[in-house]
Amino acid sequence: MAFSALPPELRSLCRRLTATKVEQLPALLPSLLRDLLRCKEPLSRSYEAKASDNSSESTVLVHKLKTQISTLLNSRTSQGRFVGVALVKAMVETGGWECLRTSEPWVRGLLSILQRKDPAVIKDLCVVTLVKIYTLMHAYPTLIREIVTPTLPTFGTACLQILKPPATSKVAKAPNSLIETIFEGFSVIIPLYPTTLRQFATKLRVETRSYVAPTVSDGTIVPASLQACSRRLVIRLHMTAVKGGDSTEWTKHLDGIITTFHATADQVLRAIQENWESVSGHPLESTLQRVDFDKDPQGGGDSLDQLPPWTGIYAGSERLVGLLDFICEYLRCFTKTTVTIPVSAIVDIVTRISSIMPPIPGKEKSASIQMNPAVGREEKDELWTVFPDIQLAAMKLLFVMTQRLGRNFLPLAQTSLEQLLRMFESSYRLPEIRIIAFLLTKEILQLCGPTMEKLTVEGLSLIIKACCRDLLGSGGHLKRPKQSAASIQNGLKSKSVSQNADAFLGNSAEDEFISVSLSSEHVSAGAALLTTLFTHVPQQLLPSSLRAHMLKTAILCQIKDAQVASVLHPVRDKSGKTPAVILPYLTQQFPHDESVEVLRFNFRPMATGPRNDAMDIDEAPIEDASEDESSMNGFSFNRPLETSVPGPADHTPAEAAETSAKAQDLFLPKRPLETVLRSEEERTTVVRPPPTNLLKRKSEEAEIAISKRVEIDTTATTVISAPIQASINPPSQAPKTGSVGAQDEEDSSDNESVHLNMELDADDDDDDDDDGAEEN
Structure with missing residues (x-):
């Protein structure tokens, strides 16, 4: 549907641009852009055809607007150029092909602004506008031949001059925000025009060298967003290779990153005598012989094909984490041609990291971990300090692989789960470790959960307990650990322990539970894992106490999906009865949910326990709980359940009583008699006592x-x-x-x-x- 009436915003826009001083235009820019976006009809209309009554006025106003924008691009003040660049971007996005075909003067003006000594914010907006124009023109071969091909090399040269100004000029280094915009712009247009930008591939790879995996040895702070966009740019540079060689270039560069990782790990992990054996051909013994224990760990180089040099354990760990994230980005980014992912080499990296078990306080030293006596104690302490960050990056790599490969990851699922459990056991105290462990466990269970054996299911107990503890803590149902008023040794109070006078006071009921502050991502990951534990794990293999703990968590934290999954996947004893019925809790918490209503009126358990066999949330403690995990398993569930039942405004007391009575009748039947149909073909026979x-x-x-x-x-x-x-x-x-x-x-x-x-x-x-x- 076309609107023939001339929008009043077009007249107002032309009048305001003419009557307002250039210095005052930046303050009016939000309203100017809003008016411009409402003029799509006249801006995108073709004026070569036969015009209507008001088309002549519209043609004059559109021509006048384009002339005013061109004047602003060539303005002597930076304020005018900034407003002109912003209006050009809005014009090409709103007008479409009609504005693109006449945008060559604007493109020339934008390129001239990019080469001036304007503020970084104007150049930032200028790069965004040019990338937008080149992206929109990709659908029109005529515009590519007439505008893109002649001007794109100039754009690449101007951007490289910003990234690396000439030595003779006194221009300061570009800020990180402008560098990030340039890298992101090249990442967008390289897949569209790879042949035209092939001449800039080598120079761009050199410019991104110090941003893909920075360390503290560089002396600068690189934001995470800049690291990510520089990695994406380097990955997409393989598209500029000669036809047929892009997949080879992709594989070659990824193999180089894996080799760099192992060389860096040889230096960082030299305090450990590793028992890991490479399956991808990395010679561990020969590299260890070249390690000089008289110097600090170091790596990198000054050549253009190497990453910048680094020194020290902290810098080496940052380089390892950066390389692992670089490999993750390789798996995320798309490619134009089919590539071969070196799965064995990537799994080899995770195996090397997971085979190292840090010493756990209070437990005996593992016989498999042997420290190198040639390394000092300070270096060992620094290694165990940064090692959780390396484990976290390895878990993220496994998670990205599961998402990228999908069902093809199934042969590696069991091995990856074992690696995850080993790393989680030593570092689950960190929230970020628990988040990625919950996400990765959910993905693996969805692949191979129903086929797991009992020993494997029992090995998930630590992750399950941690998941329940986090959910209960975020919901305010975590019991506060008890502290004794004073420690008594041999009948005398210990003088070494500082006493708290408030500990002698009786704690009220409100102080028995504490609330743990967790991120929304953390809580959602735990809730998703809890639901998956009910749906994709053989319930008969879970210990009864552990399943009861999971049910308590789902009810107290009001996780609907987990409760529904537990009802649909019950556990039956040898007689075929269901030991716990949580349908009353589910209907009470979610009385208006459609899925719960469907479950109410359609689900009938084959057999249940006695009449009052509803789940008692005050019983069934977690078994086999160690003293170290008392705070995780010591939950109390004697508080009244907080439900989300609507108030009197939605339901009267009579309706609420009727609903409760129906729920009792529906989910807890009194079982006056039981009928078992042996065959549908035979006639029902009723037997009565003589x-x-x-x-x-x-x-x-x-x-x-x-x-x-x-x-x-x-x-x-x-x-x-x-x-x-x-x-x-x-x-x-x-x-x-x-x-x-x-x-x-x-x-x-x-x-x-x-x-x-x-x-x-x-x-x-x-x-x-x-x-x-x-x-x-």
């Missing part, structure tokens, strides 16, 4: 428990297990006594029980006839 034993059974009725089952005939097609009185008396003829059978009959007088009792009475005569025939 009338000769009626008096005797009535006298013994008070001694029969409610939950006791009475099987009359094991060979019958249908077995009725119920109180005896319910099987011989319809509801209208029930004796009005205080016996257990009568009370149970009143509770079970719904439609289903009435029909079944009517069926029993209808078959009563047949059974009497059969009994009479047998007596005769």
Whole structure:
């Protein structure tokens, strides 16, 4: 639908640009851009066709606007040039092809601004605008031939002069924000025009050398965003290779990064006598022989094909982390042609890191970890300080591989899970380690969780406990660790322990639980892992106490997906019963959720426990808990459950009571009788006790428990297990006594029980006839 009326914003825009001083235009730029974006119809209209009534005025105003923008680009003041650049970007985005085909003077003006000594913010916006123009012109071959091809080399030369100004000039180094914009701009246009930008590939690789994996030895701070965009640029430089050689260039450069990683690790990990053996051909013994223990760990070089030099454990660890992140970026970035990922070499890196187990305080030293006596104690302490960061980068590499390879990662899933568990055991105290461990465990479980063996499932107990502890802590259900008022040794108070006077005071109920501040990413990762543990892990292999702990966490933290998953994936004992029913908690917390409503009215468990077999959240402590993990497992669940049931404004007390009664009827049935259909083809047979034993059974009725089952005939097609009185008396003829059978009959007088009792009475005569025939 086209709007033929001329928008008033176009007239206002032209008038304001003419009447306002150039120095005041930057303050009006937000409103100017808003008005310009509302003039899409006249800006994108072709004026070569037959014009309508108001097209002449529109043509004049559009031409006037373009002339004013060109004047601003050539303005003598920086304020005018800044506004002109911003308006050019808005014009090409709004007008489309009509503005692009006449944008050659604007492109020339932008290139001239890029080569001036203007402030960095103007050059930043200028680079963004030119990249946007080149990106939009990629769909039009005519515009590529007429505008892009002649001007793109000038753009590349101007950007390189900003990154590395000539030695004779006194221009200061460009700020990191401008460098990041240039790198990101080249990353965008290199896949579009690789042949034209091939001449700049070598120079760009040299300029990014100090940003892909910086260290403290460089003496500068490189933001994480600048590191990421420089890595993306280096990766996409392989597209500029000669036709057919881009995949070879990609593989060659990735192999060089892996080789650099192992050379750096030889220096950083020299304090450890590693028992790791490379499967990708890295000669560990020969490299260790070249390590000089008389000098500090060092690496890198001054040549253009090497990364900058570094010295010290801290700088070496930063180089290792940067290289691991570089490999992750290689797996994330797309390629134009098919490439071969060196999976074995990447897994070899993770295996080398995971094979090192740092010493854990309070435990005996592992026999597999042997320290090098030629390395001093200070270097060893520095190594164990930075080693968790290296483990974190290795976990991220595994996580990126699982996302990139998808189902193809299945052969490596079991090995990767073992590596993850080894690294998590030594560094799970760090929140960032727990976040990536939760994410990676979820991905692995979704691949191979249902096929896991019992020993593997039991090995997940530490991650499961950490996940539950974080969720309970973020929800305010984590119990505060108890502290004794004073330590007594040999009957005397220890003088070495400082006493807290407040510890003698009684703690109130509000102080028993503490709230742990965790990021939203951390909480969502834990909730997703908890749901996956119910859906993708064989529930019969989980220890009962651990599953109970998971259920408590899901209920107290009100994680709907985890609760629904636990209902859909129950655990049954040897008799086929479900030991815990959490449907009442689920419906109480989420009464208006559609999935919960579907579950309420459609899910029927095959068999449940006794009548009151709802989950008791005050029982089932975690078994096999060590003293070191008392704070993780010492939870108390005796607080009233905070639910999200709407208030009186949404439901009246009568409606709430009715809903609660229905939920009790639905999820906790009183089980007046149980029908088991053996075959659908056979006719249902109802067996009734002989009338000769009626008096005797009535006298013994008070001694029969409610939950006791009475099987009359094991060979019958249908077995009725119920109180005896319910099987011989319809509801209208029930004796009005205080016996257990009568009370149970009143509770079970719904439609289903009435029909079944009517069926029993209808078959009563047949059974009497059969009994009479047998007596005769």
